[in-house]
Amino acid sequence: xxxxxxxxxxxxxxxxxxxxxxxxxxxxxxxxxxxxxxxxxxxxxxxxxxxxxxxxxxxxxxxxxxxxxxxxxxxxxxxxxxxxxxxxxxxxxxxxxxxxxxxxxxxxxxxxxxxxxxxxxxxxxxxxxxxxxxxxxxxxxxxxxxxxxxxxxxxxxxxxxxxxxxxxxxxxxxxxxxxxxxxxxxxxxxxxxxxx
Numbered sequence: 001x002x003x004x005x006x007x008x009x010x011x012x013x014x015x016x017x018x019x020x021x022x023x024x025x026x027x028x029x030x031x032x033x034x035x036x037x038x039x040x041x042x043x044x045x046x047x048x049x050x051x052x053x054x055x056x057x058x059x060x061x062x063x064x065x066x067x068x069x070x071x072x073x074x075x076x077x078x079x080x081x082x083x084x085x086x087x088x089x090x091x092x093x094x095x096x097x098x099x100x101x102x103x104x105x106x107x108x109x110x111x112x113x114x115x116x117x118x119x120x121x122x123x124x125x126x127x128x129x130x131x132x133x134x135x136x137x138x139x140x141x142x143x144x145x146x147x148x149x150x151x152x153x154x155x156x157x158x159x160x161x162x163x164x165x166x167x168x169x170x171x172x173x174x175x176x177x178x179x180x181x182x183x184x185x186x187x188x189x190x191x192x193x194x195x196x
Contacts, residue, residue, distance in 0.1 A: 013143035021122045028115035051094045056154045058087045072136040086121045
């Protein structure tokens with residue numbers, strides 16, 4: 001769904017996340033086109049695809065990318081904390097959309113606002129967080145491999161399990177066990193154990 005598939009040719013964690021961002025923007029554009037055409041069935045399919053993709057993308061960032069950057073560069077803490085709050089807002093809207101119906105008077109508005117939240121988050125992430133990650137002591141290739149593995153596991157999980165990922169993050173979200181934080185640190189010899 002999003003760009004972290006193993007066949008996309010990019011070995012860089014940041015480029016994988018940027019691909020996801022581009023694909024999210026495309027999904028929201030497609031939603032607006034379907035809305036303008038009055039194609040309710042397509043709107044629902046696109047909204048569902050966007051919600052699923054955002055849930056997986058957020059989990060990969062929170063469980064793999066953010067902890068690795070937090071471990072490599074303590075100056076990123078405030079930005080990463082803000083990103084986690086933004087993720088929480090996105091997850092709340094995703095839950096509203098997933099529980100809703102296209103007949104709901106606020107359905108289209110909820111999808112539009114979700115798209116605006118995501119655009120804001122992407123702008124800050126690509127403009128502030130990614131430059132820090134490029135400068136940090138991170139092995140972005142190893143991190144990309146870990147991110148792909150985690151994404152594959154999340155996408156293979158039953159939908160109910162994915163939906164549980166939409167809960168608002170806890171105080172420790174983005175602060176994965178040390179193994180996950182070390183996954184992208186240069187010189188790290190071991191990869192984090194896959195969570196099931």
